[in-house]
Amino acid sequence: MEDRRQWPLVVLTASPFHGHMSPTLQLATILHSKGFSIAIAHSKLNAPDPSNHPSDFTFLPLSDNLSTIDNSNSFTDFINALNTNCKPSFQEHLIRLITEGNKSIVVIYDNIMHFAGGVAVDLNLVPIVFRSCSAVYFPAFIVRQQLRQQGRYLEEDFVMQEMVPNHHPLRYKDLPFSSSSIEDFKKLGSNFSRQARPSVVIWNTIQSLEHEALTQINEHFQVPVFTLGPLHKMAPSPPTNFLEEDTSCINWLDKQAPKSVIYISFGSLVTLDAKVLAEMAWGLANSEQRFLWAVRPGSVCDSEWIEFLPKGFIEETRDQGLIVKWAPQREVLGHFAVGGFWSHCGWNSILECISEGVPMMCQPFTADQGVNARYVSYVWKIGLELECFERREIASMIRRVMVDEEGEEIRDRVHNMKGLVRQALDNGGTSHESLEDLVGFILSC
Template sequence: MAKHHGTKPWPLVVLTACPLHGHMTGTLQLATTLHAKGFHIAFAHSTLNPPDPTNLPPDFIFLPLFDHLTAVDDSRSFTTFLKEINNECKASFKEHLIRLIGEGNKSIVVIYDNNMFFAGIVALDLNLAAISFRPNSAAYLPATLARLQLCQQSRFLEQDFVMNEMVPNYHPIRYKDLPFSGSPIEDWKELVAIFNRHPRPSAIIVNTIKSLEHEALTLIHNHYNVPVFAIGPLHKIKPTGDATHLKGDTSCITWLDKQSPKSVIYISFGSLATLDANVLTEMVWGLAQSNRPFLWAVRPGSVCGWEWVEFLPEGFLEETKDRGLIVKWAPQKEVLSHFAVGGFWSHGGWNSILESVSEGVPMICQPFIADHMVNTRYASYVYKIGIELEVFERGEIERMIRKLMVDEGNEIRVRANNMKKMVEIALESGGCSHDSLDDLVRFICSC
């Protein structure tokens, strides 16, 4: 039986997620959050990296979108990936919506990952409300707009700029922090064309906290002139189990239970980044020389040319066997909330930043692609809860680990704990994220 908001039945909320792990995670968290608020949920997903329904509410409706993608990796052009997934998923998404309307769903609201803009186009064609969901930081959009603006002026980072200089009007972003700084110029020309095809959404949802990113959220609102709802961190509002294709090895929690408080550095570079063997050699020996306990999640295939940990130099495992553990994937939220974890060496993905901030864990950030550079810049330069790793030499890496875990660890940890309290306040009744979520529920019902 349909639920009612005032005199109107509650809409069916149809969400669509990008198959990138971080995007899928955020969209599933949003879906379960809205479900807990009383909405019926349909979840449209690519056949690549589909969600695991066993860890999701049993009344979710799943809508497969038909594409021919077989893998997502950072060696492919992101522009090509965007074009393919938007072109191939559009027809089946439209068929699903027409069928749902035909089945008597009088009120449907579409929430689409900003990478899956085809869903916004289809929704508006069918006179449905289309809300854009941004699982990235709010600061990532202004950085993307700056990059697109330069491209439209036929100015390219590779040719025209000193990379360490600040981008005018986009403080504190440097040219080197702009997304996809290493992408070919032709890719960027195509991205401008793709960006211009994005529909104007009815509203925008961002997985962030107003008190953390107030200025960037204001820029988003001014650019689109639609309501903007900052409702993060979503993983703290409605936690989900491992509903994505990557499953954490929970045995590492038992290992952490045996370690001293705040002694372990946790290392994970996310679901997409691949590491160069030469950089890795310096990382490995810097880690060994630091003499710190570590938990390292090494995703199979994440090291160029190797299946898993065969890249490790001879003697490393023997030298570190009493203080180190390597797993294929870790249950990150549990790890970061564990008493033994005192630092997080990360790629700087937004989910990782939010999860670290929420637990008061200071960071070493080693950015790779996309939004990693922007997030790292804010974590290290603005929030000052982390340090950026820019020199890949074992002595420097050892120094950075000691700086985070010993030398300056207390100062950084104080700031990280203050941010943890800020998150807790935002989620309480009367807090900015709590109230923004209530506003979002009212907005969806008004559609």
């Protein structure tokens, strides 16, 4: 019988962001199912609950000295503090694991937690970077870096609607972090240039969906790139929500007609302007389409929950829609009643949409979301991008997605793309084979 006690210990770092922690823990679950011992190094901020995971997972808390995710000032400063503060305790954990006799340790680190790659190199351990964003985001980020090195910045030097030369289909407005200050982006670029070189890159995606971008990524890193995705379809997903899910919305969906409900959610971090939300609300009402709206507490600064909604909206839409604080998103998207998803275009949300064959209405805010929305609407054509936040335009786009012939064509395309997911996950598919190759690589260490 094979002695798995000699297998490498896999240490994964999990950042405090829901969109990053979820796929990291999914990856941990997948590797555990393959027989590896797993340790999760995590920030104390938004720490995972060990009771949701196998009893033989080891949890290694990192001293981050942070009480909340603060993106009100400089998000880059927050990332810097996270990395600086977590590094010493991470190094201490690894040294202790080595002295306890773990002769072979592989470190898989979320790219936001880039300190872990440097610590792994310093201790002669194998560093593997895990990226939970889209592959198409990476070339766009490189373009932004190149512009920075030329001393050129989107906010000063470009017409945002113009196309980026040699980078079809991206416009300048689609490039990442267009809302960041110039100083903030300088610091971000500096961080990026100092990161340790990984031995392997893991990407949560489907090879056939992002083939061209993945080719560029291979050329950039010059190391193996394994496409494992969608991770949430490869193994049972442990609960990782930082907010309590309101499962009563499923009972409400059960009473609705097939594909009659548009689901709205902008993730765990986005904050919105109250005026924009008022236009969204009246756009929903005027569309006359049924809706399920997940409004996270704190979505609008200085508000507890939904007191910012315009007067009369709740009464007018009482029979049309349901508002909850947080929804079980994967279950919602897989429900027969859901016919569209109005989203911020985080990568996890897009993969979940594709996996369930649900058309999208895109409203990107920051980071990779602009790039993602551009590909969803312009390249893959499985959704429409909302660029005018006015109630009549919003109502029109909801109807285009939900009831017009255009929406039916989108639905057909995303249904076909759902087939790509099945192919990738089947025996012999690209995600299945990449997982086998990753297991082989870790064992070779």
